[in-house]
Amino acid sequence: MELIQNFSLKDYIFLIFSFLFGSVFGSFCNVCIYRFPIGKSIISPGSHCPKCNNPIAWYDNIPIVSWIILLGKCRHCKAPISFQYPLVEFLSALLFVIIFLRFKYTLATLVYCVFCAGLIIVVFQDLSTWTIPNEVTLLGMPLGVGIGLLGMFFPNQGIRLEGPFEAIDGIALGALIICLLDLIVVLLMRKPGMGFGDVKLLSMLGAFLGWEGVLGSLVIASFIGSIIGLIVMGYYSLFRKKLNEERQKNKDVESNEDTSYPVDPAEAVIVFISGVYLLARILQFYIAYTEKAIIPEEILRGITLVGGGGLLFSIFIAIIAYYVWQKERKGKSIESQEEIEISLESHYIPFGPYLSIGGFLYLLWGPEIVSKYLQVLSL
């Protein structure tokens, strides 16, 4: 790496500081991952062993180091301490170092370290409880808008967004894409796929990375998801017998399924509202850039037609889905409406970790890769 070659003493000090700061932040992430799902306060009481309830002394609570010294066991009752604790602390330290190397001495380093800590909480909570914490996603959205504002006033501080509206565009597109995919899956296959947690997560990524970040994160997430999917499929094909048994089981479940459309009306409303908002933004973009004449007229018209067409299609799907939901609701008793809600949860696919990794990678190199790609295209 060329950047390490001309490192000054100050750079090394900040590098070490980033690692230490990251590990302490990781320790805080651990508290959040453990306490958010059970609805406990993250401030008080202080850390204590979940088994013997003894408070954990400061010298047993040093990130990474204490777990190694204690050999992963409680000092008092010898109950095992999960490997997840030092793992999260080390990961957080490592990612803070990477962010420092990428953004150096800018406001962006501070901002994106916090963003990254949020993503770590999302990944580990989603993996362990299949839920995505609202404490991160719902707080992250207004925070992203605020950071967009910061980027407007401090344009040379490495912040990815240059204004609050870029953050709002990202929130709207993030919500629209996941809800739209879900509505299409429901209308075609009659079973829901994603959870609402993913909707809020992609919106939060959009709040920090803009609408381009939403698309970039999705592309990276799908790529990683399909690779891991292939590995899992390869693993199962080695145990074909087991797979066939499971398929048989799934068939039994499918045959019991009722033939209704489990449309979530909130998704239809979200797609409609964000679709209309983004359509207005695209028209505004078109008018503004026609006056500026930076982009050639045909390309500008092409972008507007493709984007606008996609949004009109989304609005159309939202209206159809809402109509289907209304029709279904009229023909059903209250009991079977409850059944629909249960089936919504049972088909949930955890996409949060992939999205978070996609968002992190896009944060580091996304805009540079896109602009390189566009340069190649124009040559």
Ligand SMILES: [Zn+2]
């Ligand atoms: Zn204990």
